[in-house]
Amino acid sequence: MTSLNTNMLPLSAPSNTPTLNFEEVAFCGQERTLLAPSSFTLASVGPTLVMGPNGAGKSLLLRLAHGLLTPSRGRVIWSDGERPRQAMVFQQPVMLRRSAVANVIHALAVNKVPHRSRSRRALDALERFGLATCAHTPARLLSGGQQQRLALARAWALSPRVLFLDEPTSALDPAAIKAVEAAVQEFHCQGTRIVMTTHDIHQARRLAGDVLFLSGGHVREHTPADTFFDHPASREAQAFIAGELIE
Amino acid sequence: MNKVLNLSLAGITTLGLTFSASADEYITLASTTSTENSGLFDSILPKFEDATGIEVRVVAVGTGQAFELARRGDADSLLVHDTAGERRFVDEGYATARADVMYNDFVVIGPENDPARVAEAQSAAGAFAAIASAEAPFTSRGDDSGTHRAELRLWQNAGVEPDGDWYRELGSGMGPTLNTAAAMDAYVMSDRATWVAFGNRQNLTLVFEGDEVLFNQYGSLLLSAEKHPHLKHELAEQWHNWLLSDDGQQAVADFRVDGQQLFFPNGK
């Protein structure tokens, strides 16, 4: 198991923000171990930024936490014992072949939101993310930035208590990145637990409350953002922050 | 989505209406392609329907298949041309009565230049022997139909075992067989009715006719109520009786193609 430097994490998460526990969670691919047994607790306010070089296992960790993948070993445990309502925003937004608003309505329908309140909730969400004017545009004809905002709006409409984001801005231009980051902040202010991967250190500096750093399928450290950026403990993190090419 | 649904519902309704539009009184008659292709039914069925109000639905197949349809209880009545087979059908108990209705005759068709000199033959047996000895191409129905069975009897009469490259068994109806013969410049035996009504003769012409053995008798059969109680025996009997009545016999005699009478009533 990887030893973690978990000193000085802020302890004061709002009471309604769920706590996530990884207990010796490991994931094996067909031939090799993709995530070594890892234990950590996400209890602080966050947002938690999952960082590390390509292939470190960031996306995998997110998928295990969200339940898209089942661990080969170990357990993912939520604070109240029950899996809280959660949503995920992917690197490539997955949009159904229908209008923007219909995409949000579909997500609401799937989550058994009563028929009559769906439209209103969907349009509210679109408006909040600046998409009111393209509510009836086919979702797949929207720009990359708009689609990513639509993915956030869809997540918003579901009022999740946890939001996972997997490199949500990697394909976007600066203006769109700014909009997505603002949206993430908005979720965070509502008390939603944010767990987000990024390979962009500057973005991490802007958003992170705490940082979970991975390399080579190991969780190397989990510290408050300031500690991570100013005094990285592991050699891998030091190299990563210095901008070296590491594995 | 609702529109699609409405449209398909409308489609089903229309279909239902069409399906049930002509369902009151009718019988299913299994008969041969030769009678259907000649146009005989188009001429006589309206007269029967006028007289009795009964619609006759014709399923035109080879004689072998027609017997099979009747044997399985899928046809109410039979009108075919294989007297020996018809008698056997009665003996087996599938039919209770059989009657001669009409006849036409078989004719030998061949290319105009007549390479086997069939036109000079004195008898049908001679004509068939000439074709065999010249090994001139001959197309046979090969489908166990009444015409095919008659053709096989004629080869037997001629003392020939038809075999070899020149003898082509097609496994087709009369019309397709004539189409093939026309394309190959082959000899072929046809019933006169199909030949007269046939539209795609190309080089083919009638090369031999008139021998009594080429006589092609049509018979109507009343099917067994015992074997198949569900059939419309009463209506079928009206059809059978009408065919043999003066009106029915006259209707057969009145059918003409290009002014030529094709079927000769001999009902009794």
Next chain:
Amino acid sequence: MENNAFYVAISLLLDVDAALFSIVALSMQVSLLAVLVAALLGFPLGAAVALWRFPGRGGVIVTLNALMGLPPVVAGLTVYLLLSRAGPLGELGLLFTPGAMVIAQVILVLPILAALSRQKVEELLGEYQEQFISLGMSRARMMPTLLWDARFALLTILLAGFGRASAEVGAVMMVGGNIEGVTRVMTTSIVLETGKGNLPLALGLGIVLLALVMLVNAGAYLVGELARRRTG
């Protein structure tokens, strides 16, 4: 001039008589109804095979793909033996009715719709699966969403099915009997006229059939294209 098939086809179209109209109408009704029924069964079947893993799934896929090539006359013979009075469903009295022709065509079209929709739905599922699981959708709940999102591909698949249904002759001949005014459709008329040696008329009917199939295809293409442009 009367021997030219195009001339015959045009005069058939210009001078529509009642008999031809009823033949054309029956052809369309039988094939469209068959395709509709086959779609109601085949699309959910295809989607189910795409969505669920079960023992023998590979066998089901191979069978569906193979049945796309089922000879119509074999389907016709099977339905004939079922519907014949001596067969298990003989009591229904469906033999030699348009209903029997619909059944035979459903059997021909169903594998096409199921096999091709299975392929398309599986492709979409690959794209959507993580999002669907993230939304907490069950496999059963994914089915309608996937089918609706595959709608443009399904429309093309429907047309392939309609093409097979309207073009085949072996099955409808055998179970319909080509009865004038009752079960005579375009393809069986073409066989009949060919048998009579009326080749120009037969080909003329063929051209009329082709024109109708093209009309249906053009209509579907237009509807599909308009909708595609609107929904991306």
